[in-house]
Amino acid sequence: MKVVPMYPDPYKLKIHLEHTDIYRIVLVPSDINMLQLHLVCQEAMGWNMVHLFQFSDKKMNESIRAGLPMPEEDFGFGGGVEEVKADTIHLSDFEELTARKPFWYWYDFGDDWWHKISFQKPTKKDLELYKGEPICVKGEKSCPPEDIGGVGGYYHFLEIMEDKKNPEREEFMEWLGLEEGDEFDENYFDLEDINIFLSELSESEFWNMTADEFMS
Helix, strand or coil, X not given: CCCCCCCCCCEEEEEEEXXXXXXXXXXXXXXXXXXXXXXXXXXXXXXXXXXXXXXXXXXXXXXXXXXXXXXXXXXXXXXXXXXXXXXXXXXXXXXXXXXXXXXXXXXXCCCCEEEEEEEECCCHXXXXXXXXXXXXXXXXXXXXXXXXXHHHHHHHHHHHHHCCCCXXXXXXXXXXXXXXXXXXXXXXXXXXXXXXXXXXXXXXXXXXCCHHHHHC
């Protein structure tokens, strides 16, 4: 007798924060749209969903961008590049457009956090773990703090935090809400916590929002 899977096979994606060792590997529904993928990236990585974002097929000389509705003159978008609202295009469309080659997720147009997203093949174990909702199966290291100044600012921040005699350290401690004796652990990664957040996400009001609703 043929066994019919309870859920359609998911996409398996590696989300790698460029110029760092920080990454997450996630399983996501086969019908996920790019706005929903943005939410998954935020929760899996540990960002706070406070800045704009954009998906593109390439980092440079891209042919398509998917994000939130913004006036073209604000960021100089255009130039013959197709721009779509993130909820109107699906990951399956990006898979076809890129021929399963890596694509890019750009978060925070000031700090410029670029994430390279690669397609991977789900394993048998992955398919056993997958229950129809986003899940993280692997990752490394903590997400940088928001508004730290991009990758360069983050590495500077780590140097300061390691030097207890540096006067800037106290300022960073206060900014992060840390007390004396607390530490920022760049290697911290809690898979269980991430998956609690991802499970709650798929049941939240945000999951089925349109890009216009997301902006309001």
